[in-house]
Amino acid sequence: MPWEQRLNRNAPPAPVPASTGRRYGAAVIDGTLAIVCAGISGLHHVLGLPASKVLPLTDGTLWLRIFSVGIGVSLINHVLLVLLFRCSLGKLLVGTRVVRLSDGGRPRPWQLFGRWIGGIAYGLTILPIGFILGGSDAPPLDFAGVRIVTTVGTRTGQA
DSSP states (O other): OHHHHHHOOTTTOOOOOHHHHHHHHHHHHHHHHHHHHHHHHHHHHHTTOTTOOOOTTHHHHHHHHHHHEEEEEEIIIIIIIHHHHSSSSHHHHHHHEEEETTTSSOOOHHHHHHHOOOOIIIIIIIIIHHTTTOOOOOOOOTTTTTTEEEEHHHSSOOO
């Protein structure tokens, strides 16, 4: 039992950390959203070109557009939406929210930005290496001072 609840028996229950399946489910949904939006942007760029112009796949403008839209959608989804609603679109669909690790309150913008940067680094390096090496049963770590919890655990009046 957390020390806050031992001191005050009327304190709301501590948020319940989200399961690994929910965490990865939200990550897959959020990643798919960013990739699909980036792909649609690239397709829009290609379809907007004159029919007489053949676009090589080495065109820097196309890849810059795809990359910037993917990063922009991810940033808005993981920082701005979580700052406003405490969850990204993927977290909303799987029933999880983001809370401050210290007290279960709303995360600070710098914490969300740090979590976003760390999530990209983790998703592009550690996760593929772990998959190649056979995976691990260890749960994902909470970092940047935030924790992913189930929605049920955050509906206790904490804002």
